[in-house]
């Protein structure tokens with residue numbers, strides 16, 4: 001990942017690590033031709049996020065999950081977005097936090113990861129077979 005501020009700028013001129021509401025809003029109804037990204041962002045907060053709020057995130061946005069790894073005041077936001085590049089994808093996923101200020105008022109992103117997903121699943125039927133086999137076996 002890039003380390004200088006300029007290379008972190010999203011198309012709206014925001015630092016992707018601080019999130020961008022415009023990128024988030026664009027990711028709500030993206031161009032289906034854009035690449036698909038899995039994004040993970042670790043961030044710290046000044047105050048603990050209540051467990052109930054963490055669980056509520058799943059209701060607010062199905063594309064997002066907020067988890068608390070073992071370290072206190074460190075949280076992991078995961079989500080997926082269609083975007084032209086990794087910086088924009090990260091800006092959009094972190095933008096979810098800006099868009100939901102009731103969840104996290106202040107946060108500092110410490111680490112991000114954006115993984116491009118390869119071509120969409122081409123063998124959906126086959127995957128369903130595997131899934132059914134798993135269920136039968138368990």
Ligand SMILES: [Zn+2]
Nearest residue numbers: 010012020023
């Ligand atoms: Zn942006």
